[in-house]
Amino acid sequence: MDLNDTPEQSAFRREVRAFLAAQLPPALSHKVQHRLRLGKEDTVLWQRILHQRGWGAPGWPKAFGGTGWSAIEQHIFEEEAADAGAPRQLDFGLRMVAPVIMAFGNKAQQERFLPRILSGEDWWCQGYSEPGAGSDLASLRTRAERKGQHYVVNGQKAWTTLGQHADWIFCLVRTSTEGRPQEGISFLLIDMKSKGITVRPTIMLDGEHEVNETYFDDVEVPVENLVGEENRGWTYAKFLLGHERTGLANVGQWKRLLKRLETVARRETASNGRPLIEDARFRDKVAQVKVELLALEVTLLRVLSAEAKDAKKGLGPVASVLKIKGTEIGQAIFELTMQASGHDALAYLPEALEPGYSGPRVGGEHAAAAAGDYFNMRKLSIFGGSNEIQRNIISQMLLGL
Amino acid sequence: MDFSYTEEQQALQDSLRRFLAKEYDFEKRRQISRSAAGYSKEHWRTLAEMGVLGLGIPEAHGGMNGSPVDTMLVMESFGRALVLEPYLPTVVLCGGLVRDAGTEAQQAALLPAIAMGELLMAFAHYEQGSRYALEHVATTAKREGNGYVLNGAKSLVLSGLQAGKLLVSARTAGGARDRAGVSLFLVDREAPGVSAQGYVTQDGGRAAEVKLADVRVGADALLGLEGGALPVIERAVDLAIAALCAEAVGAMDALLETTREYLKTRKQFGTPIGRFQVLQHRMADMLIAIEQARSMAMVAAVKVQSEDAAERRRMVSSAKALVGQSARYVGQQAVQLHGGMGVTDELAAAHLFKRLTVINATFGDADHHLAQVSDSLLVA
Ligand SMILES: Cc1cc2nc3c(=O)[nH]c(=O)nc-3n(C[C@H](O)[C@H](O)[C@H](O)COP(=O)(O)OP(=O)(O)OC[C@H]3O[C@@H](n4cnc5c(N)ncnc54)[C@H](O)[C@@H]3O)c2cc1C
Ligand SMILES: Cc1cc2nc3c(=O)[nH]c(=O)nc-3n(C[C@H](O)[C@H](O)[C@H](O)COP(=O)(O)OP(=O)(O)OC[C@H]3O[C@@H](n4cnc5c(N)ncnc54)[C@H](O)[C@@H]3O)c2cc1C
Numbered sequence: 219m220d221l222n223d224t225p226e227q228s229a230f231r232r233e234v235r236a237f238l239a240a241q242l243p244p245a246l247s248h249k250v251q252h253r254l255r256l257g258k259e260d261t262v263l264w265q266r267i268l269h270q271r272g273w274g275a276p277g278w279p280k281a282f283g284g285t286g287w288s289a290i291e292q293h294i295f296e297e298e299a300a301d302a303g304a305p306r307q308l309d310f311g312l313r314m315v316a317p318v319i320m321a322f323g324n325k326a327q328q329e330r331f332l333p334r335i336l337s338g339e340d341w342w343c344q345g346y347s348e349p350g351a352g353s354d355l356a357s358l359r360t361r362a363e364r365k366g367q368h369y370v371v372n373g374q375k376a377w378t379t380l381g382q383h384a385d386w387i388f389c390l391v392r393t394s395t396e397g398r399p400q401e402g403i404s405f406l407l408i409d410m411k412s413k414g415i416t417v418r419p420t421i422m423l424d425g426e427h428e429v430n431e432t433y434f435d436d437v438e439v440p441v442e443n444l445v446g447e448e449n450r451g452w453t454y455a456k457f458l459l460g461h462e463r464t465g466l467a468n469v470g471q472w473k474r475l476l477k478r479l480e481t482v483a484r485r486e487t488a489s490n491g492r493p494l495i496e497d498a499r500f501r502d503k504v505a506q507v508k509v510e511l512l513a514l515e516v517t518l519l520r521v522l523s524a525e526a527k528d529a530k531k532g533l534g535p536v537a538s539v540l541k542i543k544g545t546e547i548g549q550a551i552f553e554l555t556m557q558a559s560g561h562d563a564l565a566y567l568p569e570a571l572e573p574g575y576s577g578p579r580v581g582g583e584h585a586a587a588a589a590g591d592y593f594n595m596r597k598l599s600i601f602g603g604s605n606e607i608q609r610n611i612i613s614q615m616l617l618g619l
Numbered sequence: 620m621d622f623s624y625t626e627e628q629q630a631l632q633d634s635l636r637r638f639l640a641k642e643y644d645f646e647k648r649r650q651i652s653r654s655a656a657g658y659s660k661e662h663w664r665t666l667a668e669m670g671v672l673g674l675g676i677p678e679a680h681g682g683m684n685g686s687p688v689d690t691m692l693v694m695e696s697f698g699r700a701l702v703l704e705p706y707l708p709t710v711v712l713c714g715g716l717v718r719d720a721g722t723e724a725q726q727a728a729l730l731p732a733i734a735m736g737e738l739l740m741a742f743a744h745y746e747q748g749s750r751y752a753l754e755h756v757a758t759t760a761k762r763e764g765n766g767y768v769l770n771g772a773k774s775l776v777l778s779g780l781q782a783g784k785l786l787v788s789a790r791t792a793g794g795a796r797d798r799a800g801v802s803l804f805l806v807d808r809e810a811p812g813v814s815a816q817g818y819v820t821q822d823g824g825r826a827a828e829v830k831l832a833d834v835r836v837g838a839d840a841l842l843g844l845e846g847g848a849l850p851v852i853e854r855a856v857d858l859a860i861a862a863l864c865a866e867a868v869g870a871m872d873a874l875l876e877t878t879r880e881y882l883k884t885r886k887q888f889g890t891p892i893g894r895f896q897v898l899q900h901r902m903a904d905m906l907i908a909i910e911q912a913r914s915m916a917m918v919a920a921v922k923v924q925s926e927d928a929a930e931r932r933r934m935v936s937s938a939k940a941l942v943g944q945s946a947r948y949v950g951q952q953a954v955q956l957h958g959g960m961g962v963t964d965e966l967a968a969a970h971l972f973k974r975l976t977v978i979n980a981t982f983g984d985a986d987h988h989l990a991q992v993s994d995s996l997l998v999a
Contacts (some may be wrong), residue, residue, distance in 0.1 A: 352958050354887040357626045377959050423962050489752040489987060491796055499986055560750045561775055561980045565826065566819045578772060578816045578828060583745060593973060596954045597962045604958060606897055618630035 231435050235357040238302040247303030253587040255571045257318050258383040262304050274336040282297035283336050289522035300470030302362035311335035311342035315388040319452050322446035345389035356399040362391035370501045371437040383432040406579030407443040429492040467544035469515045475551050482558045482584050514543045535615035538608035545598035552595045556588040635793045639700040645806050647965045652823035658704045661735040673734030680730035690863040691920040695793040698869025705778040711795035711862045713740035713786050720843035720851045720930030741782035743773040743829050751834045751983040760789035779827030780817030801849045821979040840968050857935040860982050861919035864942045867978045868916045871909045871949045874971040878953045905949045912945035936991035
């Protein structure tokens with residue numbers, strides 16, 4: 219047993235660091251470090267830079283233009299990129315639809331879609347949930363009827379994250395009402411520019427536009443955009459959810475944000491006039507999160523190492539452990555950052571989240587995003603399968619209850 | 620021991636609830652929050668007519684001579700409806716300070732105007748870097764001729780832009796964190812040298828950063844004893860905390876109710892989600908947290924009247940600590956139980972959650988007040 223990098227891993231880490239130092243634009247990492255608002259152009263810019271280096275898809279095999287990195291190497295890359303303040307790559311294309319297309323799509327689909335994900339040309343969003351189908355995803359009702367060489371799609375998807383920027387949406391649609399609900403679902407790739415698609419913003423509780431409702435009104439989708447077989451979409455969707463949940467462990471990002479919290483606690487003054495970090499009551503809470511995060515990191519590495527030994531098995535229900543812990547730790551970090559900001563966090567100054575803002579502030583720079591982040595990040599325990607659903611999975615699949 | 624309300628108190632609560640049910644539904648509240656003023660002048664007038672604005676004001680000055688228990692009933696109703704009108708700064712804080720520390724002339728000039736809804740006031744006390752320390756006052760007031768010259772900057776002044784008059788704390792002696800040497804001054808919002816930068820708060824309310832640059836006031840602007848304002852301020856803030864505890868209880872009641880409705884109507888897996896035991900138990904824990912908070916809001920309302928300042932502060936801190944913890948738990952869980960809908964701007968649940976978060980951080984969060992209680996254990 220050895221928890222340190224092997225010599226190869228340390229060399230890899232140095233290579234990643236050198237690349238980040240040379241290639242990550244300072245203006246971009248400034249935005250990330252200071253939690254300023256990120257736009258589509260920021261994500262796309264970073265994807266292009268990575269792509270130029272051949273690192274556009276850390277999780278893909280070489281055959282599809284990926285890096286071919288092992289799970290541990292991917293983790294090292296993510297950790298270093300997060301630490302340097304690189305924006306997160308967009309999961310929807312890279313980590314969600316791409317693995318499905320690789321595993322279940324045909325050659326034409328692979329050639330058509332994967333390169334454009336890699337280069338950042340196509341922005342993807344996820345069309346699973348519906349107003350009536352959240353935790354109970356299999357009850358989804360958006361219909362796709364085959365008419366000649368097209369499917370005609372009607373219905374409504376909810377919560378499409380960043381759908382306002384999207385070129386494509388991968389959707390679960392109902393192609394049959396026979397048998398169990400899971401049995402009549404298909405996986406369709408839909409061009410967001412198609413006639414009959416309307417995207418309407420759903421404003422989040424922090425006032426930001428991040429999710430949308432996406433309506434389909436007689437949208438014609440060529441049959442070649444069906445992934446795999448008709449009525450087998452549920453299998454593909456479940457495969458994808460495993461990928462989504464490991465992403466939610468988010469260890470690299472949490473490590474950076476925990477460091478930031480420590481900096482904030484050093485800068486802030488407690489009510490007795492001393493630095494807040496000297497307040498043991500507060501410091502213990504930060505220390506607790508630090509201990510939990512270390513444990514999660516090692517748990518993640520254990521899971522990834524086991525997966526590397528038996529790649530075919532996939533992650534399975536243990537992904538739920540990572541999702542629950544990762545999201546709880548993230549929420550704790552944001553809550554403590556707000557608490558550290560004291561009542562300075564109470565001012566709602568959304569303009570202060572734009573780069574170059576020089577208007578009035580209440581408290582330190584970190585205070586501007588503190589409450590909004592706390593509010594917004596309540597989503598972590600709700601999406602990607604709520605933490606209640608994850609606990610159901612653990613008790614059924616891992617405990618046999 | 621008596622936990623019952625008088626007939627007058629019952630009547631006040633009933634009429635207030637009726638008014639709010641009719642005039643203050645979630646959509647109307649949203650409109651008020653988005654308006655330039657951030658509160659409804661019409662509602663303010665109605666509250667004056669109902670006697671609510673004069674509740675804590677002596678009868679001699681046009682009020683009802685009510686107690687903190689009356690204030691508790693009002694604030695609880697306000698909490699349910701997420702009322703935005705500036706009752707806390709104008710009536711509870713400034714009305715309380717003028718009543719408790721003002722001269723007869725100051726009372727006669729200000730209290731009837733507050734009771735009649737003609738005057739908004741703001742308490743300009745906190746400064747950047749003070750966190751929750753009430754003794755931290757770096758703003759200065761220097762004697763000059765017959766009056767004083769004020770210089771400094773105040774932060775998070777609730778309704779600081781809308782108010783006609785400000786009560787400003789400033790140092791007439793001592794260093795920035797000394798208990799002695801703090802004085803209170805009555806300052807016109809529009810007086811030369813006063814500037815306010817207003818903004819919306821996380822709960823849709825209003826506050827401002829207020830700057831004072833060579834602001835000249837007369838000797839009659841001094842409220843209470845020169846250099847002896849801190850104990851008066853502490854008492855006023857305790858009254859405000861008691862009021863906030865009651866408001867939080869009202870907001871938690873509303874949140875539990877709306878979540879209960881949601882669990883009974885939202886269906887997943889072919890059944891109302893309220894059938895899932897894990898959610899039932901969560902709701903049971905929320906109910907328990909609220910009952911504990913309700914008890915502590917009562918403790919605060921009664922003990923804030925204590926003549927013994929140490930006991931008063933200990934009890935009020937006990938209440939604010941527990942109410943803050945309950946508010947956090949109930950708020951977070953209510954959002955969680957709403958699923959995705961809980962993190963949108965669309966439902967009252969998220970707004971109640973945000974208001975509860977703001978209440979927790981107003982005049983000291985749960986940890987700050989727990990520390991006060993904890994430190995009091997050292998004094999045997
Ligand atoms: C910010 C955000 C972004 C999102 N992005 C996307 C996206 O891009 N694409 C997409 O398809 N979807 C997206 N989602 C949707 C997300 O996956 C759903 O919100 C989630 O699955 C929960 O569904 P729901 O909101 O309908 O809640 P519900 O399913 O109605 O759940 C309500 C409450 O009931 C609980 N519950 C439900 N069933 C059970 C049970 N059996 N046992 C115990 N408790 C239960 C839940 O845990 C929750 O607390 C997003 C959601 C959010 C909030
Ligand atoms: C010290 C002691 C003194 C006692 N004295 C008395 C006495 O004087 N008179 C008397 O009549 N009895 C007495 N009891 C018995 C006591 O009432 C039972 O132990 C109790 O009702 C639990 O029953 P059980 O032990 O069979 O556990 P079980 O009922 O088997 O419960 C096991 C676990 O399952 C949980 N559980 C069970 N049903 C549900 C459900 N529907 N939903 C969720 N969780 C559930 C329980 O909470 C528990 O955690 C005593 C027990 C103890 C330990």
